[in-house]
Amino acid sequence: MDNTILWQNTLKSLEQKLSKPSIATWFKNVSIVKQTEKEVVLSVPNIFVKEWLQNKFSQKLLSCFQQSSPDIKRVKFVISNNNNNSATTTSKKRSSSSNKSKAKISKISQPEIEFRQSSGLNPKYTFENFVIGDFNQLAYACAAAITRKISSSSKKRIYNPLFVYSKVGLGKTHLLEAIGNEIINIKKTKKVKYIPCPNFTSQVISAIRNQDIENIIKNYNSFDLLIIDDIEFLAGKEKTQEIFFRIFNELTEKGKQIVLSSDRPPQVIENLEERIRSRLGGGMVTDINQPSFEERVAIIEKKLEDKKETLPKEIIDFIAQHIKKNIREIEGALVKAVISYETTRSFEETKKQLKDVIETPKKKISPGKVIGCVSDFYDIPQKEILSQSRKKELVTPRQLVMYLLREEVGLSLTSIGMKVGNRDHTTVKYGIRKAEENLRKNREFLNTIEVIKERIYNT
Ligand code: ADP
Ligand code: MG
Numbered sequence: 001m002d003n004t005i006l007w008q009n010t011l012k013s014l015e016q017k018l019s020k021p022s023i024a025t026w027f028k029n030v031s032i033v034k035q036t037e038k039e040v041v042l043s044v045p046n047i048f049v050k051e052w053l054q055n056k057f058s059q060k061l062l063s064c065f066q067q068s069s070p071d072i073k074r075v076k077f078v079i080s081n082n083n084n085n086s087a088t089t090t091s092k093k094r095s096s097s098s099n100k101s102k103a104k105i106s107k108i109s110q111p112e113i114e115f116r117q118s119s120g121l122n123p124k125y126t127f128e129n130f131v132i133g134d135f136n137q138l139a140y141a142c143a144a145a146i147t148r149k150i151s152s153s154s155k156k157r158i159y160n161p162l163f164v165y166s167k168v169g170l171g172k173t174h175l176l177e178a179i180g181n182e183i184i185n186i187k188k189t190k191k192v193k194y195i196p197c198p199n200f201t202s203q204v205i206s207a208i209r210n211q212d213i214e215n216i217i218k219n220y221n222s223f224d225l226l227i228i229d230d231i232e233f234l235a236g237k238e239k240t241q242e243i244f245f246r247i248f249n250e251l252t253e254k255g256k257q258i259v260l261s262s263d264r265p266p267q268v269i270e271n272l273e274e275r276i277r278s279r280l281g282g283g284m285v286t287d288i289n290q291p292s293f294e295e296r297v298a299i300i301e302k303k304l305e306d307k308k309e310t311l312p313k314e315i316i317d318f319i320a321q322h323i324k325k326n327i328r329e330i331e332g333a334l335v336k337a338v339i340s341y342e343t344t345r346s347f348e349e350t351k352k353q354l355k356d357v358i359e360t361p362k363k364k365i366s367p368g369k370v371i372g373c374v375s376d377f378y379d380i381p382q383k384e385i386l387s388q389s390r391k392k393e394l395v396t397p398r399q400l401v402m403y404l405l406r407e408e409v410g411l412s413l414t415s416i417g418m419k420v421g422n423r424d425h426t427t428v429k430y431g432i433r434k435a436e437e438n439l440r441k442n443r444e445f446l447n448t449i450e451v452i453k454e455r456i457y458n459t
Contacts, residue, residue: 003032006040006068013064018057026052029080038073040065043080046148050077052141119184120194125177131302133295136171136288139164143179146257150225151186159284161248161258163231165265166288169326172261175288176227179259183225190224197233204240213243220247225257231280232262236271248279258283270441291327296320299327300334309338314347322358333357365456367411367419370404373455377448386421396438400449402428403435408456 001009014023026049034041042061044050053061058075065072127147132140142162149158164172180192195203207216220226226247234241251258262269265287266280291299297320304310315337323330333354340353375382378397385397398420405416413425413432420428438445 001035001069003035006035006065007032009068010061010064013067014060017060017064026057033078033080035069035072037071039076040072040074041076041078044077045080050079053077119180119192121177121180121184121192123181125174126181127178129302129306130171130174130178131295131299133291133298134289135291135295136175139175139286139288142284142286143175143259146225146259147179147182147186150183150190150257153187155255157255158257160252161260161280161283163260163262163266163280163283163285164288165262165285167290167325168263169328170288170290171327172288173229176229176259176261180225180227191222192225192227193220193223194227194229196229197231200228200244201233201237201240204237204243207243208239217243217246217250221250221254223251223256225259226251227259229261230263231260232264232269234272234276235269238273241273241276245273245276245279248276264440268440290325293320296324296330299330303331303334304338307338311337311341312347315341315350318347318351319354319358322354329357363457365409367405367409369456370409371401371419373452373459374401374404377452377455386419388421396435396445399431399435399438400452402431403439404449404452404456406432408453 011023011027014027029045030049030053031043032040033043042053044053054077061075062072065075127144130140142159142164146158146162148154149156164175166172177194180194183190183192203216204213207213228244234244248258260280262280265285266272266277269277269280272280297316300311300316300319304316311334319330319333319337323333336353336357337350340350341347344350371382371385374397375385378385380394380397384391384394385401387394402416402420405411405419406413411419413428417423417425417428420431423431439449
């Protein structure tokens with residue numbers, strides 16, 4: 001069968017198994033370059049697509065090929081051109097591309113250094129040293145697609161803005177800056193700006209003071225890619241929101257790309273004008289989750305490999321088991337572990353050194369303790385907190401008790417209801433939701449919870 005026909009048939013079968021966006025993303029520039037009786041060779045645009053297809057879709061691809069040509073037993077991939085979209089996964093094969101990129105960085109000329117500095121980018125954040133796993137795959141795929149689009153100067157419309165959110169320390173800044181650095185590497189003529197939102201706000205404030213607003217807007221409107229990190233800091237800053245809105249509109253109208261990050265999705269950023277919230281969420285919103293144990297191990301191994309350091313497997317596993325929520329903390333532990341192991345050569349000693357950076361399992365606490373601490377904090381008798389009274393001053397402490405019984409003790413809604421004055425589970429659910437809302441809106445309430453938790457665990 002002719003290559004083109006075989007490929008078209010295969011794409012049709014793939015449509016039964018994969019979503020349209022998936023096919024558009026991964027198979028757009030793929031074609032058959034060669035087929036033998038048992039093997040098909042596909043040409044793919046870059047190493048990133050190659051590894052993705054190999055790891056994720058090779059089985060599906062093979063079975064789709066077999067629908068047209070049952071004898072095909074293997075699918076191979078070759079990279080069609082050698083542009084530098086060399087984002088890859090954690091495999092060891094990567095070191096050659098990392099070296100290439102290091103070599104590239106070491107050859108940077110003075111004007112280029114200045115260009116980089118004015119972009120605000122930190123060159124240490126690259127795709128080469130970014131580990132990809134299920135936890136960040138979608139965010140990464142979007143970042144890679146944007147990088148491809150801008151560096152190929154394609155006019156194709158792509159989601160705009162890209163909005164990436166996650167808890168702290170999970171790689172937002174790294175990923176966002178990697179887009180910028182990769183673009184500067186590939187296409188030196190592109191103007192990229194990276195700025196954390198608090199810095200953007202300070203610029204706006206000083207521009208207001210110097211009556212220089214139009215200049216700042218003009219300057220921002222000249223960028224091909226604008227990256228604003230931690231956009232949740234726009235909350236409550238009305239003037240900055242207004243300037244951001246103007247820049248956003250002008251850039252997007254010109255087809256320029258905007259990439260944003262935040263610690264939460266757009267719909268729960270407080271004190272944001274509605275028109276801004278809808279812009280933030282109007283492109284692609286994607287999150288980064290917590291990496292799994294295996295992914296944490298892969299991250300640790302990659303960091304060691306990059307620094308040409310080694311640690312015994314049991315220490316690597318130990319760190320991965322104990323630090324789950326924050327990659328920055330994993331890095332901190334790793335530095336400590338390497339120093340300690342180099343000097344002591346002992347797993348036990350290294351473990352001791354890590355004691356204060358690892359997450360210890362939470363002490364088991366009783367519902368009575370939670371209720372007692374809330375009651376002490378507000379100086380309201382337990383009986384009243386648990387009563388049926390609807391007095392205003394009782395509502396917040398009661399909701400807080402419900403929240404803590406779920407978060408810290410892990411009780412079900414029904415058992416919480418039984419402990420808190422025999423309420424039904426829908427009342428409890430409502431109470432917890434209210435406490436959560438309060439937590440997001442009100443910094444003081446957040447502090448209160450921290451103080452109470454401190455007492456619960458340490459008294
Ligand atoms: P965030 O902006 O979400 O708080 P950062 O991007 O600052 O997180 O990441 C914290 C640290 O963890 C950085 O040093 C970063 O290089 C590292 N890191 C985060 N994600 C990854 C990843 N997927 N691969 C390698 N390093 C990572
Ligand atoms: Mg960050």
